[in-house]
Amino acid sequence: MTRTIFNWLLRALALATLLALAAAGLAYYLASHSLPDYDASYRLDDAPGEIEIVRDNYAVPHIFADNDAAVLFGLGFVHAQDRLWQMALSRRVAQGRLSELFGERTVEVDHLMRALDIYDIARRTADAQTDEVKAQLQAYADGVNAYIDLVRRDALGRGAPEFFLFEPEIAPWTPADSIAVMKAMGLRLTDKAAKEALRAALSLRLEPERVADILPEAPGAVVALPDYAGSLSVPRWQSAAAPAEPNPLSPERPVGLAGASNAFAAMPGRAAAGASLLATDPHLGLSAPGPMYLARLELQAGGVIGATIPGIPSILMGRNENVAWGLTSSYLDDQDIYIERLDPENPDRYETPEGMRPFRTRESVIQIDGAPPRTVPLRWTRHGPVIPAPHFSAAQITPRGHVAALAWTGFETDDRSIEAALGIMRAGSVDEVLELAEIYHAPSQNIVVADAETVALRAMGRAPRRLPEHDSQGRIPAAGWVARNDWQGYMDPADNPGATNPEGGIVVNTNNRTTDAPFPAHWSFDWGDTQRIQRAERLLNSREFHTLDSFIEIQNDTISPAARNLLPLIARNLWYQGEPAAQNTVGRQRQIALEALAKWNGEMSQHSFEPLVFTAWVRALQRRLVIDELGPLADRFARPDPLFLERVYRDVDGAAAWCDIRQSDTVETCQDMARLALDSALLELSESYGDRIDSWRWGAAHTAEHKHEVLGDVPLLGWLVNIRQETPGGDTTLRRGQTRGRGPTPYANVHASVFRAVVDFADPESSVFITSTGQSGHVLSRHYDDQALLWRRGEYISMALDPAVARGGAVGITRLRPGGAGGGLGGAGPSPAPQ
Template sequence: MLTLFRWFLRLTLGLIVVALLATLLVWYFAVRSLPDYAASYRVSGIGAAVEIVRSTEDVPHIFAQSDSDAFFALGLAQAQDRLFQMTVLRRASQGRLAEIYGERALPSDDLARRMGIARAARASLESQTPETRAALQSYAAGVNQWIEIVNQGALGRGAPEFFLFPDDIAYWQPADSLAILKLFAAAASRQLPAEVLRAQLSLAAPERGQDLVAGIGEAAMPAYASLFSAARISPTAPDAAPGWPWDLAGYLVPFSGLGASVFSADAPRTAAGQPLLANDPQAALTMPSLWYLARMQLRSGDVIGATIPGVPAIMSGRSARLAWGFAPAQNDDADLHIEEIQPGDTNRYRGVNGWQDFAARREIIRVNGGEDRTITLRETENGPLLSGSSFGLNTVTPVGFAASLSWTGLSQDDRTMSALIGIMTAQDRAGAIAAAKDWGTPAAHLTLADRDGISERLVGLSPVRASGHQTLGRMPTPGWIAANRWQGVTALDMRDAAQDGVDLATGALVGTSATLGHDGDSGLRRERLRRLLDGREVHSRDSLIETQLDIVSPAARALLPLVGADLWFTGEPAAEGTPERQRQDALRLLAEWDGAMNEHLPEPLIYASWMRALQDRLIRDDLGPLSEHISTLHPGFIERVFRNRGGAAAWCDIRQSAAVESCPTIARQSLDAAILDLTARYGPDVASWRWGDAHEAVQMHPALGPIPRLGWIANLRQSLSGGDTTLARAPLNAAADSFLPVSGSGYRGVYDLADPDSSVFIIASGQSGHPLSRHYDDLAVKWRRGEYVTMSLDPDLARAAATGITRLLPSAPATVPAPAATAETNAP
């Protein structure tokens, strides 16, 4: 027995030692992948020495003697910090995520392949200006140089994620950057799911379904079933979320809809007598952020601002003379067409003049840990066919039909990259406006500021639809009818939209109540922004920061007096601890609330829960299973019902009940249901509830985040103020039982032309994508608190505060292959 005990003890100690050594080995290789910011490298591809000065916040300040060398250094710096993120974005655009993530990434790969994002990017490369092609080539060489340095120095493969996923890192190609920019354009649009939802609503509730999404003044649409009278269409809800696994989405999800605010004050309305500009493009809240801060020394002048890893352009930022920012215009840039397949021959479809062949090809999706999938990609004159599983298309597509996509981003001569580089190198507004004429997708509100004033331009492409289009692009239409097809695309009107010295844009045309798309609730944030800007005679940098961080919900201010009109202060005070007393306490708090979605208050939680329960109660009996998938709040719909616009109060009556319910009755029942749910979650004391307890951002690392224990290191959780309609936007998770924000203003910048070096910016994570780096999340807490860091172009200040200086020294061209201008890559 003693001998057995000794052997057991030795085995246990041996296992402990092995585990400890394995842990130390993993730690060693993980730490090896941390870049040394104070190193010097002999590199091929540059003409003179380059310095990358890292500020305290790890912002690279690139000092180079030529533009080519500056773009080379930007590629190397981004690869140092975000190599894994860059390869994932590239894979996402190419439809090759399943090669590392397995079968769960198949839907996203299928969608990207069918859309042809990477093919369109490769085709667009030759359409770029010579300067842009040179910048793309130099940038790719810089990325490739870092990959070579990592390989030669055995530097932990460049990122710890590469140890967990089978990923041979291919050299970067210029077209890869264009593909990521196209992926961003696809993510900026929200038109596809909007069209599917309208069709679903028309099928589920033909008489009143469009009340949920209709904007004020929109023309009535035909019933969706009338467009396909001979087909059988299922009005049931989709079985799964559309097309993209959210734990992999991480960075950019096609047609998820990216928002932004961009607003400015001209010299007569500023304290210092020079223009101000603020911009806060939004994206999924992830670790690391989609955005990456950088400064570049160019021949045209130094520039600083926000980039996307993989894209060599300052998308929002400033130079010494010019500031620029953008907001996706949410124009209706995509249409779905329902194509009839020829009976007995799936290779043909019905065209305007009869049956014709699909353009078809086959591609293989390689699946890590599973069988490879061969898919047939078919294309019509309207665009590529999409899978029925994407965006719930199978719920509105008749048997014997398929859905095709027309989207402005499928252009094969898209020069948006050239527009971006032209803007960042422009000397003034006139030069930037000239460059912006090349802007393709996404269509955007571009705001420019220099010392002579402010300009706002609507840039990008928009489809031309015939006057006889059956749905004007708001629902899928029969693809064989000529009037439903695009008549081409046109550049949006690049007009100035100044109003009393203040320009503003939140995704809709300034000065109008309509949007370029069909989002009936977009005016809420726009009107709140206009009110804040008009409320001050004189603006300063701090007042624009205050506006950018505004957390007052215009939807709450509009809906609560309307929904609660017959509930405020009714009846005698109820006994403590009763549901009636909880309702009275909740109503008292809401009656005194100013609408601020502050994470430390109970009122935002009560309001959000009440409105969600109210909308669900209004639509559930009419829409049936579809209501399970409509948990995004539609304030315009609730307002329409309680004002009984066009008889919309009919939604308040529960069809299954014998009684006729009134809207006040539904409002009270919904509030009781919300209080009951919140009590179960947070206890009976209404005053102790906190919005931040429910509205907690889980900034997930798309690769490491879902893995047990590793997620504890790689993910970041922090409560946030704000909500769906606040200017400091934090839209909620689509899950019906969740209030988690899924996106937000991942970048914020405020540019001051009176004192440019006092301009500020911030991102929602740290600069590094390495979970063991101290710069992985060091900016996230500042971002949450509404703090910023200075974006100075002073080289002496950058060097004085440097935490490391990477020196790149030229050497003879050696081992790094030059990226091919049009080569198609077969690796990540």
């Protein structure tokens, strides 16, 4: 009997194994059909001319045609070939239609996007463009749709493996879709609304000077914080709970995880070869595939090569034959939260300076996979949309009988940002770029630009004009019924901060402060960096002449200025105490750690243990300093802030008060807190990595997580689609690798450069670039992650406009030709009918 049962179990196991292998084989067979053929020819009715697409060794498309419409058609075609799922997902985000695929878990994201009305604004913005811009947007959309039609008619595996798991229908791409993707990206690049709400929540728990400690502003910009509780009658201690982190698919960014970047340029007089140099590396949340896609376009104005975002028909960073440019987030204060007071007689109205006014309202139905549709009310005020809870944490600081509304520069429909982007890639000089920068609207960026003779830095985007007597100055939510708090239009873009050919011959931005102008010409009270700029300025000024190699070295620098600044402060009373300690005790581990840190130069090498000890120490230290004052809000400060810690340990304006635990009878000193935090960090690391400190490695903890936005958390599939790498760098290094700060992997690298480029006008064809993953969004493609290893090593690929370079290592050539609905060319299947 036992033998019989064993035999049946063995047969069942064998059958299950065979079925699993068959299922895997079928899945592979179906998924492989969506791998694009880079070596094919097609006749397409909508093609505006003959198009040749040469794929170089890394599958970067070099697109050649006789007219610009055909080139942009080709760009749309290759974006769809390689990133169709990513494009479809980006469009669904902007439309507020994620829940049709993902069910209940994305309803709040859809509610937010519909409340903000992003897609309708994008449609109206598209309608407001010039005829020339409309034609370019349409040519790009035609190229996307040509590939979508190929997928449908030639059964090309639905275009991407993900479409086998979710709804395979793909609506035609439209010009409004490209602008919607751009506006959704704009939301990802700002955290000003969230910062206002956080500062208000802190003001309900802390004294104003303590708020200035924990949310420090750039040095030199300290201004008294308005009384939020008093001005809006908000009860103190109202905000008790820390809000949940936004859904990963949401464009809403938590404080500290909006856009970041580095960009710098040297004039010919500071370059060894006598011609300008430029480097750029934007920082965004890591994903697989990455957000950037490389392309080379042969326009009538000449060749241009660099980084694009699938869905947007422009080289956003890169170079043409005469000009190179890079972008950094400017940290413009482009959002304000307004607290609107409801009419106590009629909650469908709210108070304005002229009296009560009705909300502009409508209802929207969200279709939800696996659940009944949900109808959500949407309301707009004269300032902007009412923010649905829980977004931007606004509900937590909104008093009863009020609602919070959002004002944002991205809501304007006369936005000409896409026109500027299309024009910049054709510009012939720095002056032309700066002229186009003045019509750029949102999201606000700093553009660093160079030609052979000139370099410049200029902030782009419309800056809200606030009155000097504005109640909150945009630092905390303001009363919406008070006229002096209203925006007064926008500042003149000619007055945006910037510099051209500065005396020192170098321009640089790391999201640091760009102007000392007082409010209301201040641009922002909150900046994205106070640390990286110290290192950048030191390296750029440490040598008289720069080269391509020195710019590459600076771009990949992993020295932490925060470590160099903080260690002498927090360890000064611990380093040389010389307390005897036996082996295998906490005291002995502390001695080993302190002795190593005393010799450490701050380099965040993936092979060293010192970066791990330092990062864990300051993380534990900040937690100990804030937990008693902030309670649940302490989770919002899981990632240590060097300015806060420096204020505490220098006792700036009495900031050392944070070291005393309010609930204890004794008075703790900052030295006590430093020692306890170090012991706590060492215990945490010992539990995770073993007892031997010298066996720990920063890279093992600081793993870059390029996670698939949808499948990354699915068991087994996540292992297949995610890209994980040990990386150097840290929160404040020029080669930035921002840590998660919380959860089971608090030191994981989740926000870093997604594109790097260095351009040398002495020999433009020697210029280099790299992205964080690869060109393809298809997990079975070798180009899904073939740039990732180079990216981790700080290496690059060629950035040549010479067609011979691309052809020399081509992995395929695609030819698109206008024609009827006959067969394809060169062995291709039937040609698609027009859309």
